[in-house]
Amino acid sequence: MSERFRTEQGGRVDREQEIQFTFNGKPYTGLAGDTLCSALLANGVHMIGRSWKYHRPRGVMSAGAEEPNAIFQIEKGNRTIPNARGTQVELYAGLDASSVNCWPSLDFDLLSINSKFSRMMPAGFYYKTFMWPKSMWMKYEHFIRKASGLGEAPRETDPDRYEHTHRHCDVLVVGGGVAGLTAALAAGRAGARVIIADEQSEPGGLTLASKAHIDGIDALQWIENAVAELQEMPEVTLLSRSTVFGYHDYNFLTINQRLSDHLPIAARSGGREKLWQVRARQVVLATGAAERPLTFANNDRPGILLASAVSTYTNRYAVKPGKRAVVYTNNDSAYQSALDLKAAGVEVVAVVDARTDSASELANTVRSTDIQVINGSVVVDTAGHKRLRSVQVMRLSADGSTVSGNVNSMACDLLAVSGGWSPVVHLNAQSGAKPVWDEEASMFRPGETQQAQVSAGAASGRLDLAGCLAEGADAGNQAAKACCFKASMKAPQAEKVDAEATLPLWNAPSPYTRGRGPKAFIDMQNDVGVADIELAVREGFQSVEHVKRYTAMGFGTDQGKLGNINGMGVLAQTMQQSIAATGTTTYRPNYTPISFGSFAGQNLGDRLFDPVRKTAMHAWHEENGAKFEDVGQWKRPWYYPQAGESLHDAVNRECLATRESVGILDASTLGKIEVRGPDAAKFLEMIYTNNWMKLEVGKARYGFMLGEDGMVMDDGVTIRIAEDHFFMHTTTGGAAGVLAWMERWLQTEWPEMEVFLTSVTDHWATAAVVGPKSRDVVAAVCEDIDFGASAFPFMASKTGKIGDVECRVNRISFSGELAYEVNIPANYGRFMWEKLMQAGEKFKITPYGTETMHVLRAEKGYVIVGQDTDGSVTVDDLGLGWALSKTKPDFIGKRSLSRPDTVRKDRKQLVGLLTEDPMTVIPEGAQLVNDPAAAIPLPMVGHVSSSYYSACCGHSIAMALVKGGHHRMGETVYAPLSSGRVIKATITEPVFYDKEGAKPDA
């Protein structure tokens, strides 16, 4: 074995499986079961990165999610991962890790010069400078930005897949430590459907580093048994590498499962991550507790680790995190770390305990070894640049307010610190609880929540193994019972360990004048020290949220998991108030950072949000070279270019062919709603602005719908099929909204009306056959219909057959030509279309798309809702006042039409525009002015909503909304373009073709 800092034996690494990896380009070996950090420590590599602001050398601090320093760029190229926490990166063959935020190298980092000027860069210094000269800020900022950030985003396309799954369960257990396992066993044995999710590579939590016993057997063996039993249970799902990162309302939780990042790249297959969206009837939070560090001058040197992390590295990963260790604590648990180190063969110089006395069994066990226990003392400083060399210890005065006596300097390369424990209350807090400060235990415990949830074990503040087991069993039983299962599992047993109280030590006394000594860090990643918090308070930032924002404390990728409670303690001390009064910042999702890919899942590209809807004739359009336009969810043919044709060439051809002979348009996408029932006509009277009671059966009518604010909302033709049966058309994009809106009126306002609505948009395929020869074409295809001009007049509707299939033909026109819309059940759409094409062949029938449709209707001045209207346009503004019933007492939106603003004479009104040069087409969206020479801001009188070259008219045409436009016929307006060009145009009626309107009646 080539790693110099491996223990002789033990640990959960596989000594048979050596793994090669690189760090900053240099090759190393580790063992299967290692994390990146444990492997680096096994190689004696402590300094792994630089801090964000001062670029101070930093080492591994923890063994878990709270890690602030050990941030790596994993891999290069398309699988690179920025900001990975090395404590949670499982080692695999070929892993390529590099440090972030240092240049040119970790050892020699140019920006470490910041450290020299750190006094110039206290909290919030950037608010006070970089202001002069004003023009320089963007330059300053450029360099600030370059210096910021940690890892690099990938620059290549991600080859991996991300999956989503949705689950329901009776009990979701968060955390697979012994409390969680016990809870899952209790609920699982009761028969409940359980999901237990654990973020590590294997369940067991901190107990994986423990030498304790449960139910008389090795704790590790007990864990193995428990896992085996859970895996046998058909209703239990045990997830590893799965972080519950969000706790939302109604017991909805989100889990990120990492499927393949732990494998060598070549061995990866399937998805990379899976997002579980889980609705749980009961939730057990067994998220454990996290150890806090201690605050003292230069407490950030490589070689200073949490005591529990030291135990994890020695016991679980078989790593000696140093040769010569000092343990510094204010509570009992770190004594175990001293014993663990000693057992691993590390020399332990001393346990420095801030408490004047420590008489627990554990402390006495340590005393019985050769390890010196120094009570009533604190570490006041450390030495060593890229690795810890020594710690300086002084005696605490009796009241704990000062230090005195000689400085006891102890040479060591490892300092294990323990400042007490904080239950991981993140998810509890996310679920709506406020954590409660327990003064006696010096910790925030989970608070009350309205959700069906219980915290168990260390997550609720029970730090001893026996307590965790008892609470886990209880929580599992209770959760199962709440889901109506019989549950009565007895708690597994472990030895009781008595522990003495923790001595809170937020900002321990130091020999340095307050604020003048070396930095004592609270938030390692963001380089926030005690002095920064004190400065914030001095400057008036006294709310914990203000301190957080002013100093950036807790904004790092660890989200303050390591330092925030200490920060609150320091703040409370500085403000001379209690921690309870100081409070916490808000815990928000995500518990740990989660990839964006995991949120996005598979529904990207052409599956983003909406389905793509295609008509029954879509394949035909594709085969015939159509270009498509997205309209709502639909793909509509836009135009059908022939070889060498531009959009405009094609449209000119399509327009002329249609007006001169016959064209055909796929109109299937228009919204179609059947309105049936005895009160159908009465209902339409309210929905539309015009009259519907007297419409004859078999006749169609065009109508506007208004919002209750009086503005045009939708329009279309509706046909009376029978006395109590109407067939409504809506705009393509408006169909779903109109249906929901009409349903709302019917269900909530007029429930007495007997009307039933059915969306039939997808049931019918529709072809609009348009042009002087349209009658010949439809008559050749549709049987059982008399197409005689008087037998089948304009705005009439008839049923017939195409072959054996029933069809409905409506003689309506959106082009001003003789036109028929042929409807057939959608499955026969292509059959109908081809029949029509065949029949039209001798007339050179020309398929056309939405662009030609737009030109044809604009030539007639027909509006498109959403293009010529924008939510601020009334029917009168469109010059279509005839469509407003004068006789109906009411319709939706009517009352709004008499408000002072809606009756203004100078509202923007729809007009036509003719350009001075007939070939000039004003760009759509051009603004119109009366005097283009006026000064900026130039008063605008309107804008161009639709504008085309009309091949049929031989000149350009435009529709515009112009202030008072209805009274400005013949006047001149100007369209100043961004190019500087000004187009002159004359206001006209918005009808350019067949002004008499004779053609559709032909």
Added chain:
Amino acid sequence: MFLIECPWCGMRDETEFSCFGEAHIARPLETEKLSDEEWADYLFMRKNPKGAHREQWLHAAGCRRYFNAERDTVSYQISATYKIGEKPPGGSRK
């Protein structure tokens, strides 16, 4: 994400529903007799309370029925859902 009890279909995920805002706003019967202020009050003015709120929901991806819910706008807890036309639980409130 809410769990909403549709009075017709039972408990369903929030994603099946759309919210339509304040409930129990009756459309005035003789709209032409209203003053502009009264019409504006119906059209735009809302209680928007911090606390108990009666609001309209549509089971859009389900039975397509509108119904009413009483929901706390801070805790987001839904205390009741009821069919259109039914009286809200706990009687009327201002």
Added chain:
Amino acid sequence: MSKYSIFSLLRNAISYHENWASAWRSPEPKKEYDVLIVGGGGHGLATAYYLAKEHGITNVAVLEKGWIGGGNTGRNTTIVRSNYLWDESAHLYEKSMQLWEGLSQDLNYNVMFSQRGVYNLGHNLQDMRDIQRRVNANRLNGIDGQVVMPEEIKRAIPEINIDQGCRYPILGASFQPRGGVARHDAVAWGFARGADMRGVDIIQNCEVTAIKQKNGAVTGVETTRGTINAKKIGVVVAGHCSVLAEMAGFRMPIESHPLQALVSEPIKPVINTVIMSNAVHGYISQSDKGDLVIGAGIDSYNGYGQRGSFPTIEHTVAAIVEMFPIFKRVRMNRQWGGIVDTTPDACPIIGNTPINGLYFNCGWGTGGFKATPGSGWVFAHNVATGEPHELNRAFALDRFVSGFLIDEHGAAGVAH
């Protein structure tokens, strides 16, 4: 109060930063003020600042129920732009933009206003017509802007996906070069410091519980810290304006909705501008710290909970990943929510109320941050003179009666 500069920083560094004065005092509330501003967010603090600076009214208290800048000011995605469609909005936001351009110097507080440009994307032909219309209007209103095509967008933002085959292809964008982002907290703090310096009392942890009136005019407020009298009260409480209106006895055309935002872990610079898409509800920029700052769409229900629903976040992240496929492996660090006060026409309400001496400034919806200085500036005028400024006249509450709505939905439905 010492002036902030590189020199004061140097001087204080020598004395270990022990001599910095508090950025604002924490006075006990007086019994009476000339003007009370309810709400210590950016808009309220800016109002107080301009009352003192522009109108010489310094006997002013800002009453904040929590900590200043703790509402939407500290929760938004910090986008600043002025490229609004309608004249009324354009003029107001452009006034704000002009104040932004000198704000750090005016306040002697670096609000890090960074004019890195704002792109508003169009995804279909109608979007592009609307963009043309808006940019043309902007230019004639003296607001910078241009229409850019996908290739130009790609040149400026190399990481963006302009594949035309996807569900929401990028067909083009409007680009406002003067748009950008600012450091949100600093805006609140800078205005607070500036107002305090001019004599304004900033009173935190002071919640208004009642608005006192007599004969149709306000006389003061009841608060958790006692009664405070004033004949003029400006209410600037965003999502809570309906609550305050109810205290005063009237209703507002406002609904308060959750609006969510999120940030990634800090990464090295990769996006150097601001990209917004109303169609897919994705708004993204990168902060000076390196975080990708992303805004989502609003949740459909009323909510004061400062949190929204997960599917909304899922939706927005999908939109962002669609725009920037390389971000799949970048990780989301934190998400949160604010309470936005939406109006029927997506425009604010600034001005007088049915009660004499009581003024409201609210309804900024999703887009209030960019307006902070302009909003404070016009509202200070309105409160000081009792009459709206020309720039906020159109934003009166009575437009909902007359029907004179300024419908920005078409141009800026979710306006960030």
